[in-house]
Amino acid sequence: MKRISITLTALLVLAGVSACTEKPQTGGGVRQDAAPYTGTGSNFTQPGWKAGDKTSWEQQLKARQQYSQNEYTRTR
């Protein structure tokens, strides 16, 4: 009888402790963000490149850098 009560107590303690386990922490920040070359669909989008085409977007930005930030290309 004593052995049964000890076993039951041990099982109850185990069940109680198992409820105290830590919840899995999966909220590790957000990694989902649309790539900029997919565009916004806005009317203010700069013409000269096609939304969704990464290469044309990159070329557009590089060209914009040259004509808007490098005045030596104009003074030469």
Place this chain on the structure above:
Amino acid sequence: MARMKFICDAERCIECNGCVTACKNEHEVPWGVNRRRVVTLNDGVPGEKSISVACMHCSDAPCMAVCPVNCFYRTDEGVVLHDKDVCIGCGYCSYACPFGAPQFPSQGTFGVRGKMDKCTFCAGGPEANGSQAEFEKYGRNRLAEGKLPACAEMCSTKALLAGDGDVVADIFRNRVVQRGKGAEVWGWGTAYGTQQGGQPPAGAKS
């Protein structure tokens, strides 16, 4: 495409604060928050220099390393962004950043302190590109419109350069060769180099 980078040409910056104004206006940044600001080095001393400072979108960003809730992420273009839905406003990033970029509104989610706000390289945040939700939290997404950051595009002397790192470096290198001086780029090594801010150069005796 190489990584997106900023360079401020101290030989050209005239401390007009045009970049600061452009940023504030473009993103409707609230009072008390300055994503970009102009700093004067050796103020009052002959030969003083001014530079425009904001988040440099570091290669090995300290803010990302210290954030306890991992709210930062880096885009394929090398832009360091964060998710305000995850940010708890603890301020660790503010202590870690060598440029003082993270800003905290005096009113917001946590009463006397809002969620962290910083320069996004005009790339918005995790919300849908160009959406109203993205604009309200992070400002305009100019990169997705095929444009460069407003601060650099509004710079009257073109002291502030932004965009593809290779192109930016080429433009700056050409300037230095043409004028024959002013090759120092403040913050470049700290943000994009192997030598981190506050650390002695490699090989130096301690």
